[in-house]
Amino acid sequence: MVLQKVSELGLYIHTPFCLSKCNYCDFPSWENSLQNKEEYISLLIDEINNRQAEFACKKAQSVYFGGGTPILLELADFDRIFSVIANNIDTGAEISIEANPTLSLTTEYLRGLKALGINRISFGLQAKQDNLLKLLGRKHDFNKLRDSVHAAYNAGIENINVDIMLGIPTQSIDDLTDTIASCIKLPIKHISCYGLIVEEGTLLKQNIDSGVYSLPPPEYERRMYYTARETLMENGFYHYEVSNFAKKGFECAHNLGTWKRKPYLGFGVAAASLIDRNTRRQNPATLKGYLKGEKPTYEKLSLEEEMFEYIMLGLRLFEGIKDEDFFNLYRVHILDVYGDKLKPSIEKGLVNITNGDIVLSLKGFDIMNTVLLDLI
Ligand code: SF4
Structure with missing residues (x-):
């Protein structure tokens, strides 16, 4: 099986706002930060304009709005962002947005996203069971996810991913298979099935260290992974990357570009870029730093480092x-x-x-x- 849809140049645009911080999350996202939205978008637009030379006249085959919670932005905000990137996007590019099922998305909003060119949406479900969602600090339930998927599909965004998680404390294999079984009844094309990583500094880490929760034994987590793999493959989801499964032709072009070490340009707080395959650029790690205009850092990779990364990702x-x-x-x-x-x-x-x-x-x-x- 040869993967066809690999993005040769990807754009990543980071939205750092979240309504509340999930218990396991160490992504660059901040609750109660939406008051900075106008200032942030203006700086983001400046950054895109100031870095036009990095496109080197190439057009992007993928754009990824990640977060945080990009759907906290209004259509007018996306309009402003697209006005500066539209000329940098190839016809037929995959344009993805991450979405949190906690927020109810209106048909008008989803149609507006579609009209702007967004053609792929990724929902962070994590698990179907309310007790697991609560433990993770997620505020939605499965009904919200189901309604959001149908709303996106009906608005014409048919390339839909759902993220699910395995290895959550107290999660059983039955919980996982029930989550998968419920998801594959929905009109989705892609499932990312990640093992939970307990990150330093998170509430979940504190709860595990203090014995409130314990992680499933590694052999059990492995059985979960194999069960998920088998169930998804039996249901027509091709396993194309360690944690990713897709209906044929719906592999994520943006992520494929990253795993194949194609160049990508990241904009916004904490965003990373790979320029000319040999230079990594890292934007300031905190919202405060980005808003204050802190400078990015650059790292030039040796040929050995480049080759090792190519193997590691590939x-x-x-x-x-x-x-x-x-x-x-x-x-x-x-x-x-x-x-x-x-x-x-x-x-x-x-x-x-x-x-x-x-x-x-x-x-x-x-x-x-x-x-x-x-x-x-
Ligand atoms: S919604 Fe996503 S980015 Fe925001 S806190 Fe939760 S996991 Fe982190």
């Missing part, structure tokens, strides 16, 4: 890494660089090599970090 894909693609970029074959280091993983059946292309086995996906550690 191995996430079920199609693996093509030696031809690697050679076209770096004028050297994968096995000439990593052949010796890959030997232990090949012997353990974690990596398969065919004509110089490298692909992780299913077992390899389970313990991907072991393979990557061998490569460092």
